[in-house]
Amino acid sequence: MAVNRPEKPTDEFLELRHQAEEQVRLSNTRVQAPPSREEALRLVHELQVHQIELQMQNAQLAQARDELEAANIDLEAFNYTLAHDLRQHLMTINGYCQLIQSLSGAERAEKSLEYLEDVYQGTLSMSRLIDTLLEFSSVANGEVSRQSVDLSAIAEAVVAELTQAADAPRYTFHIAPGILVDADPDLLRVVLDNLIGNAxxxxxxxxxVVIEFGVTSACGKQACFVRDNGPGFDMELAGKLFLPFQRLPGTKVEGHGIGLATVERIVRRHGGRVWAESEKSKGATFFFTLD
Structure with a gap:
């Protein structure tokens, strides 16, 4: 049987195949033409958007880190308070209970009421401390509702309350008028309660004694301040002022060391900062900014 052999490619076919192979080779090695001006601008814009998004993410991460560090400080202070202050009250109550148990019948009738009063006062102190801790915690977790706030009016209200008590010292107050900020009015009331109350x-x-509330400029921003001409403090200890449950050595004023820490937390939640300047025996000034 005869076998059909394939026909030999013609010269025309070979030429066409050569041209096709050459076009494929050129398309693989051809340098891409530069983008148009419009395309280049679009790419630059996209790059700028990505850079801004990255910067925002970095800022959010930095804020989250700062908040985590602050939370750790608060947690350490909270643990210390539970271990020290509450235990101290419990030990006092326990001691009086043991004393009552050790008394004889005649002494027990005479001394029990006296000791029970001390036990009762100890439970009240524990309750106040727990309320303080809960209030401090609520400042961290509550919502910040910003609106236009007249700080001068709030300061006047704070001063009015402080001076209503019959035994309140007769201080001189100077309140600068018309200090307006964009902030949460309830939280800023807490700030001025603490700063003016502490003064x-x-x-x-x-x-x-003269206590002043006013406004000045600091680093190009409006800074409110509360100033007094009281005993002041050593600036070497200023770093402890705004830490929770920390009190300056020699302090005899009652409290749990939570007021200025609350102020710092509220100001920080408004995007601002708080600091103090003082000289021993020459008064103190507490500043705060809000963004």
């Missing part, structure tokens, strides 16, 4: 407490019964 009054630490000035004690000194004569000629």
């Amino acid at each position: 009054c407490k630490y000035c004690g019964n000194r004569e000629g």
Whole structure:
């Protein structure tokens, strides 16, 4: 049987195949033409958007890190308070209970009421401390509702309350008018309650005390301040002022060391900062900014 052999490619076919192979080779090695001006601008814009998004993410991460560090500080202080202050009250109550148990019948009738009063006062102190801890915690977790706030009016209200008590020292207050900020009015009331209240407490019964609330400029921003001409403090200890449950050495004023820590937390939640300047025996000034 005869076998059909394939026909030999023609010269025309070989030429066409050569041209096709050459076009494929050129398309693989051809340098891509530069983008148009419009395309280049679009790419630059996309790059800028990605850079801004990256910067925002870095800022959020930094804020989250700072908040985590602050939370760790608060947690350490909280643990210390539970281990020290509450235990101290419990030991006092326990001690009085043991004393009552050890008394004879005649002594027990006479001393029990006295000891029970001390036990009762100890439970009240524990309750106040727990309320303070809960209030401090709520500042961290509550919502910040910003609106236009007249800080001068709030300061006037704080001063009015402080001076209503019959035994309140007769201090001189100077409140600058028309200090307006964009902030949460309830939280800023807590700030001024603490700052003005502290100025009054630490000035004690000194004569000629002047407490001022005003506004100045710091690093290009509006900074509010509360200033007094009281005993002041050593600036070497200023770093402890705004830490929770920390009190300056020699402090005799009652409290749990939570007021200024609350102020710092509220100001920080408003994007601002708080700091103090003082000189021993020459008064103190507490500043805060809000963004």
